[in-house]
Amino acid sequence: MSVPCRTLGNVRIALVAGASTGGLVRPLRDDGTLAGPAESVPDLAAYVAAQEAAGQVRWVWRAGRLDYARLLRSGARVSRCHDVELVGALLAARDGQANPASVGIAGVPRRGDVQPADTEPAALPFDAGDAPEPDGPARLATLIAAHADQLARIGTDPHPAKFALLAAAESAGALAAVEMSAAGLPWRADVHDQLLTGLLGARPPVITGPALRPARLAELAGRITAELGASRPVNPESRTQLLRALTAAGIRVSSTRSAVLRQLDHPVIPLLLEYKELTRLHAANGWSWLDAWVSGGRFRPEYVVGGVVSGRWASRGGGALQIPRLLRRAVVADPGWTLVVADAAQLEPRVLAALADDRSFAQAAAAGDLYAAIAAAIGGDRSQAKVALLSAMYGGSGGDGGRSLALLRRRFPQAAAFVESAARAGEEGHVVRSVLGRACPPPSAAWRTLTSESADPDEARDPGAAAATRARGRFTRNFVVQASAADWALVMLALLRTRLGGGPTATAVPQSGQPELVFFQHDEVIVHCPIERAAEVSTAVQHAAAEATGLVFGDTGVSFPMTTAVVGCYADAK
DNA sequence: CGGAGACGCGCG
């Protein structure tokens, strides 16, 4: 076993896994240059654990989603990393590469991605995948070169410290994501099943061929057919059939959307609305979802860090970020444990206040209930204020809230000017960036063609170009807020993770009794912990939020409160 | 028969 290497300053260690338990490592300096010879270690997990125990290390690897997932399965936890794949995507977006998601290390496309026609097919040092050990040194060298290149490119940013923070937070996000997938969200299959059975009837037998409807759905479908006076059974899930049947029954409607149906007065409408609600539950989160995604009392989704252009996470499989409120009943802490559900209150408007450095807005945002404070400032009620604010951030022009929006502009000119300037940049085809420097994608070639100077700017003569221009304006207007909110949330998550880990050198398998992050959804986290540690976790959340605010926004007057609820069941959190 | 696209709806 090698001796942990310690030098002054921070230690980085580049790591590539071998085909079996071993791997290659090489120490680096903080600027990415070599700090020692490469070394082959027979048991990578043991090596990593030993280094973590000895002090602070930042692991440099291709991708946490691969390298860390494997280490964690072997019981090695780490505190910090530089994720070359994720940082590469951030840099690619910043440097205007059209499709950052498809760009792998140092511009090398990942396997499975379409090779752009105008680039040379490149060697795929990391994608040999199944290639055995002999590739190790080459892969290590490529990794080290990519890392050094990324550090240099971070250094050239107009705001290198902020971009470096973004890179660190994104990398830490990958660690948290892998750990959360491994931990899983506590999920009571029996509670879920009871809920389904209560609403839909008993689970229909699983047969081959077309699936059977649960009893309650079959009954509703029959009543809908009867109520519409149709001669043959109407499948309410088929828009075509349903539209035809509605028309035949004298109900004129342009779409079968719930919001549209709700405005009609006909005895079939409540039946249809109930059918839609129940069939949605059955299709999206029914028994087959339970079979596929819940095992051993845990729901284990796969998070996709950086999966959304704004920096929000996406998820793959199981619809982890769309758990219906109804089903939060099934999220129950283990006996003797509890859930700390923490939610950043009204995050996006507060982010706007901080971004725009609007003093009066910041004052309103210093209050506990921002919407109420805004309502007081513009002289309306809370719900109007909320709609006006959302309109300002989404690029709507208000509808009923038009008047409030105008008031908002007058009362908070800097905040209004901030989003409007972002919108203008987008309309002109520019790229905008979040507070930490995440760049939005450039407009597509199709957009440029459509809105180019040869296109007619007169809406009446060229409605397509005008619509496309406005659409991009709405996108960039929203991007600066949504992406900056994602920056804040990611930094908060990273800091909270460190605090829960018991300090930067915490390591090894989570001991029993250790609080664990189990869920992250844009502006909300859930920590599963022993009941007696809930207060400590709530405090950690508050500290993480305050620290994130300072790191991301500096000396802002805006506060970013997090509401924390200590509950046995997720459904009781709000 | 499989894939693409529209639609609809869950979440923030």
Next chain:
DNA sequence: AAAGCGCGCGTCTCCG
């Protein structure tokens, strides 16, 4: 005058 941001995923429909 009207419609507004970002996702994932299931079903139906159309098309090759």
